[in-house]
Amino acid sequence: MITPTLVLLAAALAEAAPTGKQTKLKQADVSKIGTQEGLFPYLAGSGPHFDYPVSYGVSKDIPEKCTLQQVQLFARHGERYPTKKKGEQIAETYYKLSNYTSTLSGDLSFIDEDYEFFALNSKNFEELTTWDNIQDPINPYVGEWDAQKHARAFLHEYEELLENTTTFPIFTSNSKRVHDTANYFGKALGDKYNVSLQIIDEDASSGANTLTPIKSCSTYNDTENAGVYSKFSEKYLSDIAHRLNKQNQGLNLTKKDATNFYIWCAYEINVKGYSNACDIFTSEELAYFAYYDDLTSYYDNGPGNSLGPTVGSVNFNASVELLKQHEDLDLKVWLSFTHDTNIVNYLGSIGIFNPDQPMPVDYVPIKNHIYHKSWMVPQGARVYTQLYQCSNQSYVRYVVNDVVIPIEKCSSGPGFSCELGEFVDYAQSRMNDTHYVSDCKIESTSNQTALTFYWDYEQKNYNASLIRK
Ligand SMILES: *[C@@H]1O[C@H](CO)[C@@H](O)[C@H](O)[C@H]1NC(C)=O
Ligand SMILES: *[C@@H]1O[C@H](CO)[C@@H](O)[C@H](O)[C@H]1NC(C)=O
Numbered sequence: 001m002i003t004p005t006l007v008l009l010a011a012a013l014a015e016a017a018p019t020g021k022q023t024k025l026k027q028a029d030v031s032k033i034g035t036q037e038g039l040f041p042y043l044a045g046s047g048p049h050f051d052y053p054v055s056y057g058v059s060k061d062i063p064e065k066c067t068l069q070q071v072q073l074f075a076r077h078g079e080r081y082p083t084k085k086k087g088e089q090i091a092e093t094y095y096k097l098s099n100y101t102s103t104l105s106g107d108l109s110f111i112d113e114d115y116e117f118f119a120l121n122s123k124n125f126e127e128l129t130t131w132d133n134i135q136d137p138i139n140p141y142v143g144e145w146d147a148q149k150h151a152r153a154f155l156h157e158y159e160e161l162l163e164n165t166t167t168f169p170i171f172t173s174n175s176k177r178v179h180d181t182a183n184y185f186g187k188a189l190g191d192k193y194n195v196s197l198q199i200i201d202e203d204a205s206s207g208a209n210t211l212t213p214i215k216s217c218s219t220y221n222d223t224e225n226a227g228v229y230s231k232f233s234e235k236y237l238s239d240i241a242h243r244l245n246k247q248n249q250g251l252n253l254t255k256k257d258a259t260n261f262y263i264w265c266a267y268e269i270n271v272k273g274y275s276n277a278c279d280i281f282t283s284e285e286l287a288y289f290a291y292y293d294d295l296t297s298y299y300d301n302g303p304g305n306s307l308g309p310t311v312g313s314v315n316f317n318a319s320v321e322l323l324k325q326h327e328d329l330d331l332k333v334w335l336s337f338t339h340d341t342n343i344v345n346y347l348g349s350i351g352i353f354n355p356d357q358p359m360p361v362d363y364v365p366i367k368n369h370i371y372h373k374s375w376m377v378p379q380g381a382r383v384y385t386q387l388y389q390c391s392n393q394s395y396v397r398y399v400v401n402d403v404v405i406p407i408e409k410c411s412s413g414p415g416f417s418c419e420l421g422e423f424v425d426y427a428q429s430r431m432n433d434t435h436y437v438s439d440c441k442i443e444s445t446s447n448q449t450a451l452t453f454y455w456d457y458e459q460k461n462y463n464a465s466l467i468r469k
């Protein structure tokens, strides 16, 4: 199905796209773009951005008769190409297909139909998708554009907090794609604002003064529970491989190839706006894949890891500190950009998506499933902390990918918010048993035992060199 708006949008974009690039437009491309958004929640957060899919209908606008006091953003970089590792991995599957001597049929027949594989050029690995590096100029999911749209939406919602401020910082890790996202976001706020990017080093030498505290945690073991989720059935993967092999005699695809098709599907949409590889899967196979991703995220980086919330407490603690100091701080808008893993750590410390029980591996807990990784951290993820005043009291709440996510046990304030004093107690109890500096042996690699950049950026002017990973 193709909506009239989309056709107009596609036409406008095609016109606005940079010239000088030889891009062959095919009718098939146009008709497929925009038809796969229903799949985005099942693509492990590797496909384009989407709003949190479930809400209780609570408006993300500040409740009537309340006034904004502060906003914080903890955001992920926008849509990107696969990493070098993932790119090379899916290319292996592509080579198997391209070397197959007969004509491919069934779900894979698209390969033989004037198809151009999207991830052969290694110079694109790790990079944000931009108007200059995408494969199809009518792709509406470009990372560069997502950052710009996000900036405009941010201004629409929060500009009043900048009424006395034109010069301010945006904090970003020194990963190039994260930096580029922050930069596109900053520029899209307009010439009225003089944004300085504060580029914080991801290196372990940053210690606790970082947007990526997992990298400084020398005791962190992300596979400590790999033995748990390795028990999750891989039948959905062998089903896919068998089906494709049956359609193509002598094509010996494996479970590994089946996994690669999911990655192929997700990243190709970031590059082209759609992917034929997505048509390989049944809806059940998408559900199994999504749950497996939730499991690995939960046990590797989320609350299922013994140090997940501890690592996340570095940024949660700083966030709480900014809220507590809202009256003294001139700046009312605190914008930070980092990676999905760091946001997952952070959310694990806050606790709003933490399941009551360890996540099961012998079945998919359809009715009792709050930990959907892709819903929390799709590409371009945005976790907002709102602080607002209603009559004489201040309230805090979270808005994750444009949906209000209350702290259930502290949500009786206006708009399902938590009164600031109660919120501080809640946060203290969440972090009471976490000791990042000692548990992570920070002092073995760094003398920075506290997060200070929000407070000392004017003196320090953080400017770490960019890294491409
Ligand atoms: C398939 O083709 C690629 C490049 O054309 C080559 O590098 C690769 O070794 C070939 N074989 C397999 C099994 O991938
Ligand atoms: C801007 O300054 C005015 C005058 O001091 C003050 O009343 C107002 O609250 C300030 N706005 C913000 C968002 O800080």
Ligand SMILES: *[C@@H]1O[C@H](CO)[C@@H](O)[C@H](O)[C@H]1NC(C)=O
Pocket (backbone or CB within 6 Å): 167, 194, 195, 196
């Ligand atoms: C922009 O901000 C920088 C600090 O980041 C400052 O040195 C410069 O004077 C500002 N420019 C304007 C026009 O305000």
Ligand SMILES: *[C@@H]1O[C@H](CO)[C@@H](O)[C@H](O)[C@H]1NC(C)=O
Pocket (backbone or CB within 6 Å): 221, 222, 223, 224, 225, 226
């Ligand atoms: C991480 O934990 C797993 C499971 O306990 C263990 O096998 C592995 O050796 C650990 N890795 C490190 C680096 O400690």
Ligand SMILES: *[C@@H]1O[C@H](CO)[C@@H](O)[C@H](O)[C@H]1NC(C)=O
Pocket (backbone or CB within 6 Å): 100, 250, 251, 252
């Ligand atoms: C697939 O496996 C069969 C049986 O092991 C083998 O004869 C055939 O050459 C393999 N095909 C490819 C493309 O590797």
Ligand SMILES: *[C@@H]1O[C@H](CO)[C@@H](O)[C@H](O)[C@H]1NC(C)=O
Pocket (backbone or CB within 6 Å): 313, 314, 317, 318, 321, 434, 436, 450, 451
């Ligand atoms: C939390 O932040 C405060 C203020 O920056 C700092 O003094 C304290 O050490 C931090 N606590 C933890 C556990 O990081």
Ligand SMILES: *[C@@H]1O[C@H](CO)[C@@H](O)[C@H](O)[C@H]1NC(C)=O
Pocket (backbone or CB within 6 Å): 391, 392, 393
């Ligand atoms: C805040 O308002 C409530 C109800 O309007 C009132 O009972 C309370 O005393 C006020 N608190 C302060 C600190 O002004």
Ligand SMILES: *[C@@H]1O[C@H](CO)[C@@H](O)[C@H](O)[C@H]1NC(C)=O
Pocket (backbone or CB within 6 Å): 425, 428, 429, 432
């Ligand atoms: C934090 O833990 C200490 C010791 O376990 C306990 O005495 C204290 O009440 C706890 N504080 C909060 C706010 O939960």
Ligand SMILES: *[C@@H]1O[C@H](CO)[C@@H](O)[C@H](O)[C@H]1NC(C)=O
Pocket (backbone or CB within 6 Å): 447, 448
């Ligand atoms: C931390 O170490 C760096 C590099 O050795 C040094 O320049 C800095 O002064 C030290 N900072 C503190 C707070 O000791």
Ligand SMILES: *[C@@H]1O[C@H](CO)[C@@H](O)[C@H](O)[C@H]1NC(C)=O
Pocket (backbone or CB within 6 Å): 463, 464, 465
């Ligand atoms: C960062 O700024 C300092 C001081 O201005 C300068 O010495 C250093 O070379 C800069 N580093 C980078 C990576 O630009």
